[in-house]
Amino acid sequence: MEYIILGATTNVGYAIVTKLLDECKHVRVMGRNPIGKGAYKYLDLENENTYCNIELKRDFILISVAPAWKVIKLLEYLGRNGRDFNRYAKALIFMSSSSIYTKLYSFGQYDKDIADKLLTADKQVEKFSRLVGCAYCIVYPTLIYGKCGPYNDRNLSIICQIIEKSPLIILPSRTGLRQPIHAAELACIVVILVEKYRNSRLLDTKITIGGNVELSYLDMIRRLSKNCLGKNANKKLRILLISDRAYYMLVMLVALLKPDWLPILLRIQANLSGFTKVCQIDENLTGRFPINPIG
Numbered sequence: 001m002e003y004i005i006l007g008a009t010t011n012v013g014y015a016i017v018t019k020l021l022d023e024c025k026h027v028r029v030m031g032r033n034p035i036g037k038g039a040y041k042y043l044d045l046e047n048e049n050t051y052c053n054i055e056l057k058r059d060f061i062l063i064s065v066a067p068a069w070k071v072i073k074l075l076e077y078l079g080r081n082g083r084d085f086n087r088y089a090k091a092l093i094f095m096s097s098s099s100i101y102t103k104l105y106s107f108g109q110y111d112k113d114i115a116d117k118l119l120t121a122d123k124q125v126e127k128f129s130r131l132v133g134c135a136y137c138i139v140y141p142t143l144i145y146g147k148c149g150p151y152n153d154r155n156l157s158i159i160c161q162i163i164e165k166s167p168l169i170i171l172p173s174r175t176g177l178r179q180p181i182h183a184a185e186l187a188c189i190v191v192i193l194v195e196k197y198r199n200s201r202l203l204d205t206k207i208t209i210g211g212n213v214e215l216s217y218l219d220m221i222r223r224l225s226k227n228c229l230g231k232n233a234n235k236k237l238r239i240l241l242i243s244d245r246a247y248y249m250l251v252m253l254v255a256l257l258k259p260d261w262l263p264i265l266l267r268i269q270a271n272l273s274g275f276t277k278v279c280q281i282d283e284n285l286t287g288r289f290p291i292n293p294i295g
Contacts, residue, residue: 108263157295
């Protein structure tokens with residue numbers, strides 16, 4: 001059995017490759033850049049001329065951690081030209097995002113576009129799976145964080161940079177819930193799914209997944225601050241809590257200069273939690289928050 005990985009130059013992709021290799025799996029990384037692990041073949045998802053590099057000669061499971069909407073073009077190509085794909089494909093494990101739910105009804109156009117792209121990608125995966133006759137599993141992770149190898153996240157690592165540089169953070173008195181999941185935890189879940197699909201023909205599945213800890217945005221900032229500044233005795237972060245009315249007024253002033261920030265700042269009060277916890281799939285994953293390394 002071969003495991004083909006798309007999107008290995010991400011923290012989650014790198015962690016999946018590492019985990020599979022640790023279990024002595026035959027891994028093939030496909031992308032624009034090698035990561036120094038596993039066999040490598042060049043593939044540019046935006047260049048159809050490189051798709052022929054996917055040479056299929058044995059049973060395989062395709063694991064995609066690449067941006068969902070970029071993989072669709074490849075799937076369409078394989079659907080038209082992939083006789084070997086139909087013959088050897090055992091399953092497609094496709095990484096989407098919980099943004100497909102949390103941003104679907106956002107008033108920000110950027111958020112709406114992201115949700116639309118993810119929704120279109122979902123439909124294409126389902127259509128492709130029926131076309132080639134292989135099972136699929138679509139994973140919807142919530143807030144992903146953590147550093148794996150040289151690859152960092154673009155979520156909490158940015159907040160950590162703000163914490164390290166800013167003496168003050170202003171937040172509303174009421175903040176929403178979060179359920180962050182470390183990239184290494186998510187990789188463990190993917191490998192568990194891989195084993196299930198390798199050993200049996202499972203039904204098509206969709207799963208939302210988050211970390212074990214559900215906490216308020218405020219508590220998340222406090223824990224990150226303690227983690228990031230713990231070794232720096234000379235630096236302390238002050239968190240100023242203000243009323244909802246004062247916060248909305250401040251947000252509107254910021255939006256005059258940075259309109260794209262409006263949905264981001266308002267989302268601080270939204271509850272983005274309630275997903276399946278990693279310990280419900282693997283009881284050995286009892287992780288706290290935060291799990292290092294963060295970034």
